[in-house]
Amino acid sequence: MTQRSDKQDPYAEREAQKYEKPIPSREYIMDLLEQAGRPMSREAIAEALKLESDDELEGLRRRLRAMERDGQLLFNRRREYGLISKMDLVRGRVQGHPDGFGFLIPDDGSDDLFLSGREMRVAFHGDRVLGRVAGIDRRGRREGAIVEVLERAHKTVVGRLFIEGGVAFVVPDNKRISQDILVPTENLGPAEHNQIVTVEIAQPPTPFRQAIGQVVEVLGDHMAPGMEIDVAIRAHSLPQVWSPQTEAQIAELSEEVKEEHKQEPGRENIRHLPLVTIDSEDARDFDDAVYCEPNRKGWRLLVAIADVSHYVEPDSPLDKDAIERGNSVYFPERVIPMLPEILSNGLCSLNPEVDRLCMVCDMQLDKTGVLKGYTFYPAVMYSHARLTYNKVAGMLIDEDADLCRQYAGVLPHLHNLYQLYQTLRQRRSKRGAIDFDTTETRIVFGEDRKIESIVPTERNDAHKLIEECMIIANVATARFLLEHKVPALYRVHEGPKPEKLEALREFLGEFGLKLGGGDSPEGKHFSKLLEQIAERPDAHLIQTVMLRTLQQAVYSPDNVGHFGLAFDAYAHFTSPIRRYPDLLVHRAIRHVIKHKKGGFLQRKKLPPFRYDHAAMENLGEHCSQTERRADEATRDAVDWLKCEFMLDKVGEEYNGTISSVTSFGLFIELDEVFVEGLVHVTSLENDYYHFDPAHHRLIGERQRQMFRLGDRVRVKLARVDLEERKMDFMLLESLTGETFHGELPERGGKGGGRGKKTGKKTAGKKRSSKKSTSRSDEGGGRKKTGKKTSKKSTRRRGKKKTD
Template identity: 60%
Template sequence: MSTNKSRGNATKHKIPAIRLADPFYEREIERYESPLPSREYILQLLTEAGCPVDADALAEQLHITDDERELFQRRLGAMQRDGQLMLNRKRLLCLADKLDLIKGRVEGHPDGFGFVSPEDASDDLFLSPKEMHRVLHGDKVLVRVAGFDRRGRREAKIVEVLEHVNQFVVGRYYFEDGIGFLIAENRRINQDILVPAGNEGAAKSGQVVTVEIVTQPGAHNEAIGRVSEVLGSYTGPGMEIEIALRKHDLPHVFPPEVEKQAASLPNKVLKKDMTGREDIRHLPLVTIDGETARDFDDAVYCEPLGRSGFRLIVAIADVSHYVKPDDALDKEGYERGNSVYFPRRVIPMLPEALSNGLCSLNPEVDRLSMVCDMQISTTGNIKEYRFYPAVIYSHARLTYNQVWDWLSGAIKPDAKQAELMPHLQALDKLFRTLLKARAKRGAIDFGSTETQML
């Protein structure tokens, strides 16, 4: 298939022999309609040259056409950003690894100096405050060893900044003696960011703001920024959360396409969505979580089977019914990775229509679920199990303390809650059976206390 494609292109434009010698030519032609020499091939030619090479001479050697020239320059530029190539003082292309250069990430220190953490996991290199003036914490750089300090650690000199990773910085804006500047909340960013007159927007001195860096720091200039968002007073309620979100680059606003897809979903389970699923809504499944939980991921049900042991059902929300591979919701969920919990606030992985709605096993509503239906012996061994998609109906939202008070007799459940007691008692009995089997296997318990923000 790829051969036919390459032949088809060859009839339109005769490919020079030197280009066909590219070991990765077939891969490139699968990716691009007009394939360029691969990165590996460019590195190979520069290695064979044994000396720095002029970019125009390399383009001529590879028979780069006028139409390809801009794309070829972009490829060379990308290879420079990735630390594969660099330009020497004569603006000639060099292989970075032949110059004993080290690629790594900058780790800033509040006292003004820093370190380079190499990608090859070798020992860190020290960066003086003078070198740190050129970069910010997190930037990717190419450095060379410039000497050793009194403790025998390698000292580095920055040869090239490959990538400035800080586009937005959160901190406190100040205006003093006619000069506006930002002190970053992240103490690893030691240098102030200048905010020229007219770039402060509506910010007032002392307020917490987000600044967009319009000019990155260099050997002879400070970082310059523009206020893009005013968060408010440093002592305002919830400000520590707003700062943490931006300080750690946590995505907290859903893109329009994600919001649009979430808004298109129904607000309840439709009958057509139940097709092909087992209906177990008659079973009194319940959720048991902490008092402050807002989303309910799993529901449980247990019934005793006499000498045969127990039947245990664990149901989790079937997110895959609403989130399909590579759609906007899937991509955003992959980007976020998980929900982030702060005191009094949650940054969900998926929009609230899903996280607190369709994919939360809320009480007394139908929900689509994936179920594991198990039979467990009286000695705690799983005898049978089955997975299946189902429709469930959570009969109650319970808390750990609430269930324990009922089981211990500290509080008597009301008439409706009392209907659940046989199943909760079966759950408790099964828990003790499994705990005993676990201890028999030699499991270790690590006692811990859950931190709670008041």
């Protein structure tokens, strides 16, 4: 008989706050299994926990299933639950590759496991799985085997329908899903051969057969114009329909803030302060407002953020839909919002000249821009002006008389903000934050939605002013969370991995350059090197290699600092309308404020927050994944649009820059039109080419012609493949014209290919790498919307406003 547990559940109070009929916490159940030293059946666990009523037993069943789904427990063939941590199993998410293999990305941050095509038969890209280390392959990689699929990432898949020889199947549009979906003839509905359809997965794949699906939607004929966004939404499984429960909940909301909410206890009235919003011309949701005033100590800066946590309560239908989405997704001329429009553009949006609820970060900075103090409090505010970046720049930099007269009431406060911004920029340089000089672009549409041009965007001082205000508010937020030891999500950006750092140092050595900091360089060392190379003709090449050395920023409850911004702690506080991690941060702040007033400081212990570390860990991983999902979806749509733009330009010649070098060819970004395509290695003439990955170059074996990252070339557009969203170029000449002197790199299975002796067009291989974008989580563009104008524009993939 299993010994009963008499130890008190340390998380009982938290569970009582979260559930009307609480049951033992996950930690308590895991502790029980740890003490038992063996797997236990559900009945044995219930007996040990002294659970007897039907409600308690049903609650336990659901909790155990949830723990199984989250990879904390494994349900074995003896129908017993065991601890994953005791089974040498790896929990993580599958990342598929177009060529059929994949990787298991472990949740614990350890090295990825290579998954062969055979292992990938049972899983799709994005699935959460349990795996084990099955061995080491000939390239030294850890090989994995999938033990169990914990959670399926795709309920539906969009793709092209083929009906051949009486057999119907769908080839997924998402190239990371390499398995076709079988569709029985009775599940085809009205769909026809060669149409783009959405299939619902009726039976997931097994080791012995493919997935089976049912056509639930016909999007249109293959390659029909205007489908790029609909396809991208479905290909990446972006939620776009509100649940009936959410629809019912928002139906009860009014257009204006209720008076009783403005006057609730603890909410301060700051309507007299001339707060303003500063956004792009086409923005529709305003989640931040700013105000600055000088004082004898330096500066008082207020950053007021939409009080989304007041309206979106935990576990409500709104909250569940927001978690599923994770963030808003901005496509050209279309937005998939995280929150319904009545909130995102209405009640939560800090619209001009109306009362709005907000959460305020009230900061004191000294005369050198050092953050000396901060307080957080809920408030009711009144935006005194809706300003744009261009208008603010026009007043502060160009001194436009008309604009200055129009906004005379807030102009002195804008000058205060600008003075503080200049101080913060100086602090930024001294701190060593990394500033990469990258070009962002936007697509300009005509009235018929035909692309007129792709143009670079310019960031003026007004963009940077808001960026610095948001950054310092996020720093204050992180310090507040650490001070009160409340579980929360931090925006963490780790330094480069050792192997990438070693490759970077080797690369820099060839240029006579050195990166400081030894084995653990900091952001300031990268920043110093960027200053050193600023005037060099090869600065773009060196900067690109440095940029690709950095890791991606992610959300995590474990604060490890922000490498790119050079801060010890950083949390996202400023965009709860469009990022779920920010909403979680607001809830953590509200939890502290509430219990501060309850006198917890005298007891020196904060009552348990409804989210513990494990819950935050799961939410952080989920939000990081939805952020990547959004980036991939928008990139797919924009790549389609760019290919569509270039369809009638086949045969035209362009100058461009080598933006990436691979074993199979050169990716070229064209000047002026800012699109990217491939010069396949087999289209390079009259030589064999060797790939040198350490130095990002291809080298001709006989003529020693060298093509290196950052080199200038002239190319001709040879082919546009709208289905694959790629373009092929023919190389006409190298504008750099460098010849390699030295020993050729060994092929080692990675060599290039034999160049062609003629100028015939080649199809080119499927892309296996994408152009890098900034990973330091700062600056860049801000919110985008689907607002229509006579001249419409949208930003291409790249950096969003991630402050």
